[in-house]
Amino acid sequence: MSESYAVDVESVTKSFGQLHALDGVTLKVRQGEIYGLLGPNGAGKTTLIRAILGLVAPGSGSVTVLGRRLPNLDVLRQVGYMTQQAALYPGLSVEENVKFFAAIYGTEGGVKEALEFVDLYDRRSSVVATISGGMKQRCSLACALVHRPKLLLLDEPTVGVDPQLRVQFWESFRRMAASGVTIIVSSHVMDEAERCQRLGLIQYGRLLAEGSPSEVRARAGTQNLEEAFLKLAGERQS
Amino acid sequence: MSGHRVAALTRRLLQGFRRDRRTVALLFVAPLVILGLLGYLMRNSSVPAVGIDNQDQGPVGAVVTSALESSPLISTTTISQADGDAKLKDGSLAAYIVFPIDFSQRAQSGVIAPQVHLEGSQPGSASPVLQALQQALASAASQAPGAVRFEPQVNYLYGGSSLDTLDYFGAAAIGLIVFFLVFVITIVSFLNERSQGTLERLMASPLRRGEIVLGYMVGFTLLALIQSAEVLVFCLAVLKVHNQGNVLLIFGIEALMAIVAVNLGIFLSMFARTEFQAVQFIPLVIVPQFLLSGILFPVASEPKVLQVLSDVLPLTYAVNALRDVMLKGADLTWTSLDIDIGVVAGVIVLLIVAGSATLRRRIA
Numbered sequence: 001m002s003e004s005y006a007v008d009v010e011s012v013t014k015s016f017g018q019l020h021a022l023d024g025v026t027l028k029v030r031q032g033e034i035y036g037l038l039g040p041n042g043a044g045k046t047t048l049i050r051a052i053l054g055l056v057a058p059g060s061g062s063v064t065v066l067g068r069r070l071p072n073l074d075v076l077r078q079v080g081y082m083t084q085q086a087a088l089y090p091g092l093s094v095e096e097n098v099k100f101f102a103a104i105y106g107t108e109g110g111v112k113e114a115l116e117f118v119d120l121y122d123r124r125s126s127v128v129a130t131i132s133g134g135m136k137q138r139c140s141l142a143c144a145l146v147h148r149p150k151l152l153l154l155d156e157p158t159v160g161v162d163p164q165l166r167v168q169f170w171e172s173f174r175r176m177a178a179s180g181v182t183i184i185v186s187s188h189v190m191d192e193a194e195r196c197q198r199l200g201l202i203q204y205g206r207l208l209a210e211g212s213p214s215e216v217r218a219r220a221g222t223q224n225l226e227e228a229f230l231k232l233a234g235e236r237q238s
Numbered sequence: 239m240s241g242h243r244v245a246a247l248t249r250r251l252l253q254g255f256r257r258d259r260r261t262v263a264l265l266f267v268a269p270l271v272i273l274g275l276l277g278y279l280m281r282n283s284s285v286p287a288v289g290i291d292n293q294d295q296g297p298v299g300a301v302v303t304s305a306l307e308s309s310p311l312i313s314t315t316t317i318s319q320a321d322g323d324a325k326l327k328d329g330s331l332a333a334y335i336v337f338p339i340d341f342s343q344r345a346q347s348g349v350i351a352p353q354v355h356l357e358g359s360q361p362g363s364a365s366p367v368l369q370a371l372q373q374a375l376a377s378a379a380s381q382a383p384g385a386v387r388f389e390p391q392v393n394y395l396y397g398g399s400s401l402d403t404l405d406y407f408g409a410a411a412i413g414l415i416v417f418f419l420v421f422v423i424t425i426v427s428f429l430n431e432r433s434q435g436t437l438e439r440l441m442a443s444p445l446r447r448g449e450i451v452l453g454y455m456v457g458f459t460l461l462a463l464i465q466s467a468e469v470l471v472f473c474l475a476v477l478k479v480h481n482q483g484n485v486l487l488i489f490g491i492e493a494l495m496a497i498v499a500v501n502l503g504i505f506l507s508m509f510a511r512t513e514f515q516a517v518q519f520i521p522l523v524i525v526p527q528f529l530l531s532g533i534l535f536p537v538a539s540e541p542k543v544l545q546v547l548s549d550v551l552p553l554t555y556a557v558n559a560l561r562d563v564m565l566k567g568a569d570l571t572w573t574s575l576d577i578d579i580g581v582v583a584g585v586i587v588l589l590i591v592a593g594s595a596t597l598r599r600r601i602a
Contacts, residue, residue: 081442087435
């Protein structure tokens with residue numbers, strides 16, 4: 001039953017010309033799970049996330065999100081998305097940006113909470129063009145979760161965020177997951193991978209290995225994830 | 239000053255262009271398109287059509303008529319005076335000239351007095367008509383004995399000799415300025431939406447494509463309306479551009495034009511990847527419209543091929559409508575005005591649909 005998964009990607013392929021960005025990916029993420037998508041640059045992480053959002057149409061295969069087969073516009077109401085580069089309006093203040101995204105998802109409340117969540121409430125009147133990269137990233141996260149989504153897709157969310165805040169982010173992610181929010185995080189930072197409940201290793205548009213961080217380590221027979229990843233990626237290549 | 243560093247900069251610049259084929263193409267194709275268009279327009283435009291009714295019972299009328307017929311400045315047809323005004327109104331004639339019954343008789347006594355009826359709202363066509371007449375009369379004068387006085391009686395159907403160049407162009411400029419500025423602002427800011435990644439975010443939200451296009455349209459239209467009002471007030475109150483029509487009607491046509499510009503901007507932004515490329519649409523979109531919309535050259539005098547183009551450009555209809563209102567005092571009871579406004583409104587609907595459709599699709 002696909003309903004038991006928050007995200008159910010079934011043998012999805014997607015090509016851009018000669019490039020096979022997704023080459024038969026099957027991915028099942030349970031509700032309330034924090035799932036990490038790992039892989040080198042250009043492995044297909046972002047394309048997979050965009051396929052889950054319905055932003056790219058799969059060449060073949062199917063994507064089911066929160067029990068509904070894509071394409072489906074309504075389901076996006078319950079999905080939050082944070083892009084790799086902060087997607088914000090530079091001419092608006094932090095608060096105006098968050099309010100705008102709240103409004104297009106039809107929820108006016110939650111703006112203050114979201115700003116406090118990313119520790120930007122005191123800087124809410126700053127114009128986005130004038131704040132640092134890390135703050136933009138945090139503002140972007142606030143925009144992604146202001147409507148309290150049931151599924152949160154984070155494309156490298158902690159790039160440019162300082163370690164202290166990163167720890168804070170992850171505590172909050174865990175809290176959200178405990179309350180039933182499903183989170184999919186793409187990353188190539190191994191330290192972040194450790195914090196996920198389950199990992200999927202992506203390379204050449206395929207899912208190479210899957211499992212909890214300790215399972216992945218055990219499978220590769222290495223001490224840390226970084227080595228495990230390099231080993232598993234290397235095996236497939238040869 | 240280091241030659242190497244300067245060379246590095248120059249090289250980098252050219253390398254960038256090498257990958258941007260479209261910019262290069264535009265850089266070299268656009269001048270040819272624009273100049274070609276201008277050249278074709280000027281060399282092949284037909285001369286103003288002039289109707290002649292020679293009622294003269296003497297020989298002089300015939301002499302002047304044949305001189306007019308051979309003039310390269312105008313093309314002549316024989317008409318009857320009774321049909322003259324109707325032909326001016328429907329645009330088939332730019333002017334008609336009547337030689338009255340006593341034309342020769344008065345010429346004998348030294349007074350040459352033809353009746354000239356000009357349409358009056360087309361700035362480009364009056365002067366060749368008067369010039370051709372002047373030359374033709376000079377040939378007649380050589381036939382008449384003694385000193386002669388030229389006393390042409392000139393009538394204007396619309397406007398009149400009191401109108402100056404600004405009065406003719408002001409009406410059209412109101413439409414053009416709003417169209418141009420609103421188009422540029424829209425295309426650039428919609429492109430920003432794309433390049434700063436927020437369009438991707440909007441696409442991942444429950445927003446529908448039509449909602450995005452409409453939201454943009456309303457926002458920019460509000461700005462454009464304020465601008466339109468400003469332009470109008472400045473033209474009428476400060477520049478004192480001649481106006482015979484209803485100011486609200488002018489504002490309405492201007493507003494429609496602004497909405498066309500907004501939607502054209504949204505639609506064309508889909509075909510540009512950078513602001514740089516967007517700016518390149520200006521010579522391609524704005525200049526031909528400027529040349530072909532009848533602002534400078536009457537559409538009726540354009541070569542037939544270009545007339546077809548003029549007929550599909552929305553600015554042509556807007557310029558025509560604005561001139562009708564401001565110079566001829568047209569109101570909504572005029573069918574020609576209703577048609578012009580209807581065409582512009584139709585273009586808006588078409589562009590909204592096209593804009594929504596080309597906004598990059600979600601899963602098909």
